Amino acid sequence: MRIDLHCHSTASDGTDTPAELVRNAARAGLDVVALTDHDTTRGHAEAIAALPEGLTLVPGAELSCRTDGVSMHLLAYLFDPEEPALLAERELVRDDRVPRAQAMVAQLNELGVPVSWEQVERIAAGGSVGRPHIASALVELGVVPTVSDAFTPEWLADGGRAYVPKHETDPFEAIRLVKNAGGVTVFAHPAAVKRGRTVPESTIAKLAEAGLDGIEVDHMDHDPATRTRLREFAAELGLLATGSSDYHGSRKTVALGAHTTDPEVYGEIIRRATGAFPVPGTGGS
Numbered sequence: 001m002r003i004d005l006h007c008h009s010t011a012s013d014g015t016d017t018p019a020e021l022v023r024n025a026a027r028a029g030l031d032v033v034a035l036t037d038h039d040t041t042r043g044h045a046e047a048i049a050a051l052p053e054g055l056t057l058v059p060g061a062e063l064s065c066r067t068d069g070v071s072m073h074l075l076a077y078l079f080d081p082e083e084p085a086l087l088a089e090r091e092l093v094r095d096d097r098v099p100r101a102q103a104m105v106a107q108l109n110e111l112g113v114p115v116s117w118e119q120v121e122r123i124a125a126g127g128s129v130g131r132p133h134i135a136s137a138l139v140e141l142g143v144v145p146t147v148s149d150a151f152t153p154e155w156l157a158d159g160g161r162a163y164v165p166k167h168e169t170d171p172f173e174a175i176r177l178v179k180n181a182g183g184v185t186v187f188a189h190p191a192a193v194k195r196g197r198t199v200p201e202s203t204i205a206k207l208a209e210a211g212l213d214g215i216e217v218d219h220m221d222h223d224p225a226t227r228t229r230l231r232e233f234a235a236e237l238g239l240l241a242t243g244s245s246d247y248h249g250s251r252k253t254v255a256l257g258a259h260t261t262d263p264e265v266y267g268e269i270i271r272r273a274t275g276a277f278p279v280p281g282t283g284g285s
Helices: 018-027 044-049 084-095 097-110 117-124 131-140 171-180 201-209 224-237 263-272
Strands: 003-007 032-035 056-067 070-077 184-187 214-218 240-243
Touching: 003 018, 003 056, 003 070, 003 240, 003 263, 018 032, 018 044, 044 056, 056 084, 056 171, 070 171, 084 097, 084 171, 097 117, 097 131, 117 131, 171 184, 171 201, 201 224, 214 224, 224 240, 240 263
Parallel strands: 003 032, 032 056, 184 214, 214 240
Antiparallel strands: 056 070, 070 184
16 A cells, blocks of 8 residues: 655645645555645545545644744644634634735845735635745745745745744644544654754653654655654654655645555554544545
């Protein structure tokens, strides 16, 4: 089985619609794909309706969190999307995205970059607006060559010249909310140092004590030595070790299925979840 547990659609900052995402996942030879848009589940229905036969969808989301001043992302799988407390927190985070993005546009204007809010809105195309949309605007304007090059201290990285913070959930609270909604939690790209400051191992250990289920080990932002250490650390803490592409369509160079999760780990995620179930494809529409 080929299992990719971290993918984005136009419901947040990917360039594939949810329907296109699942069709492309099937073409890429995946057996299982997770839709984990930022702080939203609104792409799930479209993905399920288009799900090709032979492909299973894992409904999920990537939650924006912050601890000790460090931003981090928590992948949540198979939770009840209508559970009131978790739904309210996701909406709070999502609703703060627009004023935060507008403030970043204003900051860029002060730095002499002629990006406009209308340009960012066009690029977001109704998705949950975020830094990748602003980064794409910088690429369009020729300010940086690629989206990744926008995530530097010079521009949009945490603490960068044009960075503006947004509401982010305390990860210990996020784990509690997801657990109460019957879901499973995995710390996304925990050692992606190119993105800025990372959470120390001591904090990850505390998150494990609080109920964190796993850490994303095999990821494009982790070099081989980092993956080896993360896999060892996961074993030390009794955490699941996952792998995934963090696919964003044409917004990033990584391909669907570039990194995958072991079927036994996937089976354990399913076993622990009580809020929702993977959805098998029946041919799509």
